[in-house]
Amino acid sequence: MIDVAVVGCGAIGRVVAGALHAGEVPGARLAGVVDPRGAGGLPLLPLDEAIDRAGLVVEAAGQRVLADIGPRVVASGRDLLAVSVGALTDPALLRRLRDAGPGAVHLTTGAVGGLDLLRSAARMAPLDRVRIVTTKRPAALVQPWMDEDEAARLRTAGAPVEAGRGPAREIAAAFPRSANVAAAVALAVGDWDAVEAVMVGDPAADLTSHVITAAGAAGEYRFEIRNRPAPDNPATSEVVPYAVLKAVEDLATRTGGFR
Ligand SMILES: NC(=O)C1=CN([C@@H]2O[C@H](COP(=O)(O)OP(=O)(O)OC[C@H]3O[C@@H](n4cnc5c(N)ncnc54)[C@H](OP(=O)(O)O)[C@@H]3O)[C@@H](O)[C@H]2O)C=CC1
Numbered sequence: 324m325i326d327v328a329v330v331g332c333g334a335i336g337r338v339v340a341g342a343l344h345a346g347e348v349p350g351a352r353l354a355g356v357v358d359p360r361g362a363g364g365l366p367l368l369p370l371d372e373a374i375d376r377a378g379l380v381v382e383a384a385g386q387r388v389l390a391d392i393g394p395r396v397v398a399s400g401r402d403l404l405a406v407s408v409g410a411l412t413d414p415a416l417l418r419r420l421r422d423a424g425p426g427a428v429h430l431t432t433g434a435v436g437g438l439d440l441l442r443s444a445a446r447m448a449p450l451d452r453v454r455i456v457t458t459k460r461p462a463a464l465v466q467p468w469m470d471e472d473e474a475a476r477l478r479t480a481g482a483p484v485e486a487g488r489g490p491a492r493e494i495a496a497a498f499p500r501s502a503n504v505a506a507a508v509a510l511a512v513g514d515w516d517a518v519e520a521v522m523v524g525d526p527a528a529d530l531t532s533h534v535i536t537a538a539g540a541a542g543e544y545r546f547e548i549r550n551r552p553a554p555d556n557p558a559t560s561e562v563v564p565y566a567v568l569k570a571v572e573d574l575a576t577r578t579g580g581f582r
Pocket residue numbers: 330331332333334335336357358359360383384385386388406407408431432433434435499500501503504507555556558559560563
């Protein structure tokens with residue numbers, strides 16, 4: 324049985340911690356939740372105690388928190404399941420997490436699919452022309468670094484507007500609550516520079532979409548994902564905590580079963 328600590332009790336962490344606490348994940352149980360805002364009735368722990376008690380720490384709190392706590396978690400010998408994978412745009416953090424050990428780092432597939440096939444194709448030969456176009460409700464894409472005009476252009480958009488376009492490394496850092504998937508694609512193809520990310524705000528986007536395209540010697544790929552936004556955080560797709568729970572279950576039941 325793995326004891327799991329969940330850091331961050333928002334749209335993702337609350338569902339993950341709730342399912343673990345209710346005994347819904349074979350081989351895993353909740354050690355506690357870390358969140359300065361509280362844990363909505365779930366057992367709340369200070370970070371140090373959570374790391375102490377857990378075999379696996381799930382980060383579901385944001386890119387800055389992953390950067391702050393990640394190296395410490397793996398250095399303590401606990402495994403880390405990272406949700407805010409856009410933090411890995413920082414090469415120094417990526418290196419520290421890779422080298423820190425003895426705990427291992429696992430990444431959730433989060434809001435997207437197709438990463439396994441992209442990884443296989445890139446292993447055969449480098450992929451080029453990799454792109455991810457993310458379309459969400461415009462308000463979810465407003466960022467603190469935007470000037471008034473840019474933020475207003477998004478907030479009042481009556482039609483789709485491009486909010487950002489560039490290398491996955493830049494876009495995943497510029498939209499930390501919305502473009503972790505761009506980092507996930509770059510990590511899957513093993514090349515930050517090969518992946519272009521485009522962020523679109525669309526007032527008619529009832530569903531959040533991620534369209535991933537890639538081409539290379541292995542073939543041509545197009546994955547279109549259309550996710551329902553989480554009711555309490557429209558920047559996050561509702562399916563994400565279930566991707567986390569699937570990863571926790573896979574880690575907890577490494578022997579036997581079908582994946
Ligand atoms: N890989 C993927 O596909 C996806 C990744 N994400 C990533 O997951 C993150 C979490 O998403 P979501 O649950 O929707 O976000 P929420 O904002 O709903 O929840 C995050 C929670 O973490 C809390 N928190 C902040 N700092 C800390 C800290 N130091 N320790 C513990 N808890 C803390 C927040 O509190 P407060 O509000 O007070 O800051 C909040 O309660 C996003 O920021 C994003 O980076 C999201 C969607 C998809």
